[in-house]
Amino acid sequence: MQAVILAAGLGTRISSLTHNQIPKGLLKVAGREILYRTLTYLQKNGVNEFIVVVNPQFKKRYEDFFKKYSFSVKFVLNSSPERGNGYSLFLAKELVKDKFVLVMSDHLYEEAFVKEAIGKEGLIVDAQGKYIDSEEATKVKINQDRVVEIGKSLRDYQAFDTGFFVLTPEVFKVAEELVSSKDVVELSEIVKKAGLKVSFVNGYFWMDVDTPEDLAKARKFLVKTAVKGAGDGLISRLINRRISTWVSSYLVEKVSPNQATFFTFILGILSALVALINVPLGGVLYQVSSILDGIDGEIARASLRTSRWGGYLDSVLDRYVDFAFLLALMWKTAPPLSFFPVVCMAMFGSVMVSYSTERYKAAFGEDIYVKVPAMKYLLGKRDERVFLIMLFCLFNRIFELFLILAVLTNLRVILTLIFAWRAQRFLT
Amino acid sequence: MQAVILAAGLGTRISSLTHNQIPKGLLKVAGREILYRTLTYLQKNGVNEFIVVVNPQFKKRYEDFFKKYSFSVKFVLNSSPERGNGYSLFLAKELVKDKFVLVMSDHLYEEAFVKEAIGKEGLIVDAQGKYIDSEEATKVKINQDRVVEIGKSLRDYQAFDTGFFVLTPEVFKVAEELVSSKDVVELSEIVKKAGLKVSFVNGYFWMDVDTPEDLAKARKFLVKTAVKGAGDGLISRLINRRISTWVSSYLVEKVSPNQATFFTFILGILSALVALINVPLGGVLYQVSSILDGIDGEIARASLRTSRWGGYLDSVLDRYVDFAFLLALMWKTAPPLSFFPVVCMAMFGSVMVSYSTERYKAAFGEDIYVKVPAMKYLLGKRDERVFLIMLFCLFNRIFELFLILAVLTNLRVILTLIFAWRAQRFLT
Numbered sequence: 074m075q076a077v078i079l080a081a082g083l084g085t086r087i088s089s090l091t092h093n094q095i096p097k098g099l100l101k102v103a104g105r106e107i108l109y110r111t112l113t114y115l116q117k118n119g120v121n122e123f124i125v126v127v128n129p130q131f132k133k134r135y136e137d138f139f140k141k142y143s144f145s146v147k148f149v150l151n152s153s154p155e156r157g158n159g160y161s162l163f164l165a166k167e168l169v170k171d172k173f174v175l176v177m178s179d180h181l182y183e184e185a186f187v188k189e190a191i192g193k194e195g196l197i198v199d200a201q202g203k204y205i206d207s208e209e210a211t212k213v214k215i216n217q218d219r220v221v222e223i224g225k226s227l228r229d230y231q232a233f234d235t236g237f238f239v240l241t242p243e244v245f246k247v248a249e250e251l252v253s254s255k256d257v258v259e260l261s262e263i264v265k266k267a268g269l270k271v272s273f274v275n276g277y278f279w280m281d282v283d284t285p286e287d288l289a290k291a292r293k294f295l296v297k298t299a300v301k302g303a304g305d306g307l308i309s310r311l312i313n314r315r316i317s318t319w320v321s322s323y324l325v326e327k328v329s330p331n332q333a334t335f336f337t338f339i340l341g342i343l344s345a346l347v348a349l350i351n352v353p354l355g356g357v358l359y360q361v362s363s364i365l366d367g368i369d370g371e372i373a374r375a376s377l378r379t380s381r382w383g384g385y386l387d388s389v390l391d392r393y394v395d396f397a398f399l400l401a402l403m404w405k406t407a408p409p410l411s412f413f414p415v416v417c418m419a420m421f422g423s424v425m426v427s428y429s430t431e432r433y434k435a436a437f438g439e440d441i442y443v444k445v446p447a448m449k450y451l452l453g454k455r456d457e458r459v460f461l462i463m464l465f466c467l468f469n470r471i472f473e474l475f476l477i478l479a480v481l482t483n484l485r486v487i488l489t490l491i492f493a494w495r496a497q498r499f500l501t
Numbered sequence: 502m503q504a505v506i507l508a509a510g511l512g513t514r515i516s517s518l519t520h521n522q523i524p525k526g527l528l529k530v531a532g533r534e535i536l537y538r539t540l541t542y543l544q545k546n547g548v549n550e551f552i553v554v555v556n557p558q559f560k561k562r563y564e565d566f567f568k569k570y571s572f573s574v575k576f577v578l579n580s581s582p583e584r585g586n587g588y589s590l591f592l593a594k595e596l597v598k599d600k601f602v603l604v605m606s607d608h609l610y611e612e613a614f615v616k617e618a619i620g621k622e623g624l625i626v627d628a629q630g631k632y633i634d635s636e637e638a639t640k641v642k643i644n645q646d647r648v649v650e651i652g653k654s655l656r657d658y659q660a661f662d663t664g665f666f667v668l669t670p671e672v673f674k675v676a677e678e679l680v681s682s683k684d685v686v687e688l689s690e691i692v693k694k695a696g697l698k699v700s701f702v703n704g705y706f707w708m709d710v711d712t713p714e715d716l717a718k719a720r721k722f723l724v725k726t727a728v729k730g731a732g733d734g735l736i737s738r739l740i741n742r743r744i745s746t747w748v749s750s751y752l753v754e755k756v757s758p759n760q761a762t763f764f765t766f767i768l769g770i771l772s773a774l775v776a777l778i779n780v781p782l783g784g785v786l787y788q789v790s791s792i793l794d795g796i797d798g799e800i801a802r803a804s805l806r807t808s809r810w811g812g813y814l815d816s817v818l819d820r821y822v823d824f825a826f827l828l829a830l831m832w833k834t835a836p837p838l839s840f841f842p843v844v845c846m847a848m849f850g851s852v853m854v855s856y857s858t859e860r861y862k863a864a865f866g867e868d869i870y871v872k873v874p875a876m877k878y879l880l881g882k883r884d885e886r887v888f889l890i891m892l893f894c895l896f897n898r899i900f901e902l903f904l905i906l907a908v909l910t911n912l913r914v915i916l917t918l919i920f921a922w923r924a925q926r927f928l929t
Contacts, residue, residue, distance in 0.1 A: 424856060
């Protein structure tokens with residue numbers, strides 16, 4: 074499938090955002106160009122060729138962009154962008170072979186929107202427009218599944234224009250008629266004249282980034298929805314994620330995921346060293362490192378930079394931080410030999426909680442939290458353990474802490490085995 | 502694709518193997534019926550319907566067998582098995598639609614043979630016949646890719662008849678001619694008269710189980726080749742597997758994989774308890790349990806009973822056995838507090854060796870030993886650790902043992918991270 078991207082706009086309205094005259098589609102939001110997101114999602118959902126209509130003034134910038142990410146692209150030059158975006162579409166005519174996607178270069182969409190929209194027909198509209206300014210948005214009046222009116226100032230409308238279309242080459246006939254009879258042709262005129270079919274895709278995140286406020290809003294949304302979810306414990310959901318996503322939305326354009334992983338690791342080891350001197354302070358620092366531990370993943374997902382290696386490294390380092398902290402507590406409290414088995418069981422159980430879920434994924438190829446939703450309610454995940462450890466550190470009850478950890482973690486492993494067994498029993 | 506299975510033979514020659522008059526195809530080798538293996542491999546390689554020609558006397562038994570495993574089957578009754586197996590083939594004529602596989606019910610094949618043979622044409626022959634008695638085997642004389650002679654007593658031949666064919670319905674014309682002109686028609690007569698094309702598939706395991714000796718030989722082969730391989734350490738390859746496969750070939754028909762897992766776990770925990778009383782003896786018992794730890798997987802693979810759950814359970818239990826043994830050594834030697842971090846690092850490092858490889862599989866969906874063959878040469882896998890522990894136990898050098906384990910295991914984890922990083926660097 075092909076996609077036509079309209080990117081010939083002059084972008085005058087957004088000069089405050091683009092100091093160096095960057096075309097709006099190449100503006101970065103949460104660490105990635107707006108267009109990069111759209112292209113990535115389109116490609117994942119079956120588009121294998123992009124036809125981009127650009128203003129000659131920005132051609133070099135777009136070429137560099139496409140070369141950097143190696144998307145398959147054909148450029149169409151529009152030397153008269155003042156003739157409107159309907160004219161831009163018309164220029165793509167010769168390169169389009171069959172049914173195609175038409176999308177604006179400067180609209181942000183979440184992946185689920187693209188996935189659903191690409192299977193529909195005509196102009197994709199949204200009855201809700203959750204994330205947009207309805208004053209500024211383009212509205213659509215619909216009658217019997219067809220566009221009858223389209224524009225910003227409509228009073229009587231059913232939905233918002235998302236700037237996303239699934240079209241057939243027939244649209245070029247209408248475009249040609251209009252282009253040959255007048256100078257300036259907007260896309261909305263073609264849409265109206267063709268009486269395009271309308272398809273609803275409601276409630277997803279999509280927006281046209283126009284102001285610095287839009288940019289901040291978009292960044293925040295992208296980071297918030299970059300939380301992985303499956304496997305997050307109670308403390309993560311109630312406390313850690315609220316703070317970490319807030320921090321991530323500040324850092325997403327400044328820090329790489331691997332830098333965040335490294336920083337959190339150092340902070341975790343540091344918290345263990347501090348615990349050797351002052352147990353409560355060490356505990357608090359440990360909890361802080363646990364909160365910040367979410368940042369690497371959030372930044373990676375929000376900026377479409379996830380890597381298996383990153384997740385792998387983060388997991389292994391987390392185990393070492395947990396071990397170091399318990400080792401420091403052991404050293405600080407110097408328990409008698411008779412208590413040592415309990416200390417060892419707490420250390421061993423802590424790593425086994427992760428081992429038993431990761432080994433499940435290695436064996437079954439899927440997440441145990443997805444396969445067995447009841448797993449979510451089992452206490453003992455890392456965020457919960459760290460929080461518990463902090464609490465006991467604050468009150469300096471280290472013996473009791475080791476006892477509870479020794480029981481809680483190993484019990485959780487046994488329950489994980491039982492859940493896993495019950496889940497597979499119905500398969501064979 | 503369809504497969505015709507000739508199973509109407511009277512089986513008189515094998516009465517010593519089948520006391521209760523079981524047809525030979527339903528005879529169990531390494532815990533599974535001969536026919537079950539063939540059907541499983543055929544199904545995995547594209548066959549979705551089986552046409553089985555049976556003797557009415559055994560129809561019930563075959564029906565029970567097919568119901569038990571829910572293969573898709575159509576039966577053809579041959580009330581005159583004395584008319585030969587060529588006649589049996591002829592009876593399947595009406596049910597065969599297109600190109601089909603023809604195979605004998607009483608031949609054992611390894612999976613790789615089936616996979617390769619199914620893509621070839623005509624009579625599949627083997628120039629080597631590694632596992633068969635060449636006196637007893639059916640030989641084939643070939644001229645320009647065609648059968649010219651076939652029989653047991655041939656002196657001048659190029660290959661052995663494997664009993665596996667990939668045919669087109671045209672073969673039924675030749676069968677019909679022969680059947681209408683004479684009473685007894687052997688398959689070999691049809692093959693010769695049709696001048697079937699010959700395809701070579703050389704060197705794999707396949708055999709016709711005729712005697713109790715054949716049965717033992719087949720069982721041994723199936724267990725030997727059921728070793729998983731990837732991830733086996735030095736001690737496994739040199740010592741453990743040689744003993745465990747020998748034991749497995751005795752147990753494969755008597756013990757289930759999960760029973761073996763459970764027994765080995767108990768033996769491992771027992772070895773830790775014994776170490777509390779006598780360290781060298783505990784060490785030896787621990788090494789014995791490590792050897793026997795291979796049995797569950799070998800039995801499971803040899804009897805086509807592998808389950809993800811079984812592998813998962815075995816892994817988690819192994820971690821607990823390792824932990825219990827080191828905990829016993831710690832208790833027995835009662836080290837001073839200052840040495841405790843070393844003990845903890847040894848315990849933690851031991852589980853992290855497994856964690857780092859299993860977490861890799863969870864993240865990348867493939868085995869790190871397959872992705873990074875150099876990993877094989879990294880010391881510190883379980884079989885190697887257990888052997889090392891036994892050696893140090895024999896000489897009662899527990900402090901040195903903990904020191905070495907603490908360094909060796911954690912160093913291995915760091916190297917695993919480095920290997921994993923280098924492996925993915927070339928992908929992005």
